[in-house]
């Protein structure tokens with residue numbers, strides 16, 4: 097049994113749960129520890145099962161709650177050395193555990209695979225959580241799909257995939273020019289259309305569910321993101337995530 101849940105997803109906070117009967121890991125802790133615990137309780141997920149937190153990169157929407165979570169629950173926080181150095185001092189974990197991108201880390205019966213991605217951070221990583229022959233991908237904050245993401249998404253049974261912005265909304269929206277450029281750049285975020293293309297061309301036959309993740313509050317709407325991915329719904333489930341509340345728990 098493998099349970100997965102987007103506890104928070106979006107430009108103001110990301111936290112993804114992957115757990116079996118015994119153990120669980122969090123990928124990113126970009127909301128407060130309090131919120132993580134509250135949302136887990138609401139979904140009947142047991143925080144005591146969490147054995148590790150993995151941080152994808154140092155942007156605060158991915159690491160904000162890690163330090164308090166580490167302290168309160170005595171759970172190790174894994175990040176790369178460069179990510180640690182790029183993190184604001186007040187958000188750095190007190191007892192960091194370092195991993196090398198490309199070298200898997202074992203947590204209970206899970207293997208956490210990490211690989212570099214295109215994003216404007218020190219050493220940003222995507223993750224593939226492997227357990228009992230099943231793989232869950234966490235691919236957000238990717239400016240464009242690199243070879244790593246393309247090859248790893250083919251292995252996924254479920255994936256949290258960024259679908260950050262609608263190209264038209266970004267173009268005509270209120271963001272200043274430099275920020276529009278940043279979001280759309282090869283080291284910014286993935287648009288609805290880019291996410292669709294990535295899935296259309298590379299999703300494997302065993303993919304069961306895609307969670308549209310890290311939606312922009314300014315440049316996207318849940319309706320537009322879902323509509324963009326409509327062509328895929330005959331192949332697998334497409335679900336939304338939210339920045340305000342935990343999404344439904346999905347059992348693989």
Ligand SMILES: [Zn+2]
Nearest residue numbers: 107155157237
């Ligand atoms: Zn982010």
Ligand SMILES: [Zn+2]
Nearest residue numbers: 153155215237
């Ligand atoms: Zn980021």
